[in-house]
Amino acid sequence: MGAVIHSAPLLLPIARPPIRDGAVAVRDGRVLATGQRREMLTAHPGAQELRWPGMVVAGLVNAHTHLQFTRMAKVGARVYGSFEEWSTTFDAVYFSSGGADWAASAREGARLALRHGTTAAADVVTDIEAMPVLHQAGLAGVSYLEVLGDTDESWAGTGRDHLTSTVRELRGAGDAPRAGLVGLAPHAPYTLDTGVLADLGVLARRYDLRQHIHLLESAHEREYTVSGTGPIARLVRDLGFDFEILRAGGTGQGPVDFLDALGLLGRRCHVAHGVHLDAAERALLRERGVSVALCPRSNRTLGLDGPPIAALLEEGSPIAVGTDSLASSPSLDLLEDVRLLHQLARRQGYRGQDLPRRLVEAATAGGARALGLDEGPGRIGVLAAGSRCDFAVFPLDPGERDPYLALIQDGPGRCVATVTGGDPSGRVHLAGSTQERRHGH
Known part of the structure; x- marks a missing residue:
């Protein structure tokens, strides 16, 4: 097919500074070039032009969500006193939901994400029928198969073999994976036995899989992890898990050191939340190249103060942004989380004028880095030559304001269209509509 020129009064390609009267030239779902509209039209004579209102922004990357829990929104509809209180409520609803159509719930979540400008996600999947949904919806990213509840004994008995056979089936043969990119999600340091966690690191390396872990949310x-005591230890025992860490009275290590000693931390792993990371733990994650996906609205639902965003920024830690699921967040609008992070950073003392830009970058290129999709074929999170043509449209005119700040302040809830390069025929998702339209790419 011929080239298509997407143009707008303002283009935020992320890979380069904002471009007034900008345009992106596209063919077959991939970006050919970005630049001034006049330049792109001259370079591609005869190309179809699609003119968008306001601001075109590189597609948002939701670096931590659980699309299958979209229909559990009633769990996330109130504020809790603690992580443990929320977890108990979540478990009661989840374990009483026999017969739930998790794939349909995930599809609803994917549609909501797309209509808020998200074009890629780290989707943590608990029930196998929801694994292919991200890929089928045209979203980029990684579907992470969640693993939790295994003791060393159950893992050796059936768990390990079941996981490896599932991974082989999901990845399919040759160039036809059944669920797009597949990763592993060891749920958390407190929901798997020590030997299981270590072996999941081994299997991730063997099968070349990325990993994603909940860390220091509570x-x-x-x-x-230090002493095998406290509210989480009681919660784990109440769920019937008999883990080595409980029998041994802890490891003497904090959660980050514990996971690192087991070989789980590295550039091919990213973690979610990090609400209670201390300075030494943040330094170790930076040293290992581990990105932290921040989900401040989910934290607020659980009665938490939110992550140490100012320190993470000042120290140069790689960060991304996630919504978590509707079971702990009021919406799948990633920009709402970016807006809250902006407020938190200022409240925590971050004074740099670069804050809006860095937070928008965290929600785009930062998410791509967390998922390992920041370079090579299929690059996401930016509009640049060779990347997927993923973008969102916001009818905003920043005027003389910083365009990144305008997007943060006025963008939530305002996305009017989302384009995903994962569909070469050019599917456009229209906000507030059940309809989609297509154009040639």
Whole structure:
């Protein structure tokens, strides 16, 4: 097919500074070039031009979500007193949901994400029928198969063989994976036995899989790994898990050191939340190249203060942004989380004028880095030559304001269209509509 020129009064390609009267030239779902509209039209004579209102922004990357829990929104509809209180409520609803159509719930989540400008996600999947949904919806990213509840004994008995056979089936043969890019999600340091966690690191390396882990969401997670005591230890025992860490009275290590000693931390792993990371733990994650996906609205639902965003920025830690699921967040609008991070950073003392830009970059290129999709074929999170043509349209005119700040302040809830390069025929998702339209790429 011929080239298509997408143009707008303002283009935020992320890979380069904002471009007034900008345009992106596209063919077959991939970006050919970005630049001034006049330049792109001259370079591609005869190309079809699609003119968009306001601002075209590189597609948002939701670096931590659970699309299958979209229909559990009633769990996330109130504020809790603690992580443990929320977890107990979540478990009661989840374990009583026999017969739930998790794939349909995930499809609803994918549609909501697309209509808010998200074009890629790290989707943590608990129930196998939801694994292919991300890929089928035209979203880029990684579907992470969640693993939790295995003791060393159950893992050796059936768990390990079941996981490896599932991974082989999901990845399919040759160039036809059944679920797009597949990763592993060891749920958290407190939901798997020590030997299982270590072996999941081994399997991830063997099968060349990325990993994604919940880390330090609860204030009591440190007590659990250090001494095997506290509210999380009681919660784990109540769920019937008999883990080595409980029998041994802890490891003497905090959660980050514990996971690192087991070989789980590295550039091919990213973690979610990090609400209670201390300075030494943040430094170790930076040293290992581990990105932290921040989900401040989910944290607020659980009665938490939010992550140490100012420190993470000042120290140069790689960060991304996630919504978590509707079971702990009011929407799948990633920009709402970016807006809250902006407020938190200022409240925590971050004074740099680069804050809006860095947070928008975290929600785009930062998410791509967390998922390992920041370079090579299929690059996401930016509009640049060779990347997927993923973008969102916001009818905003920043005027003399910083365009990144305008997007953060006025963009939430305002996305009017989303284009995903994962569909070469050019599917456009229209906000507030059940309809989609197509154009040639």
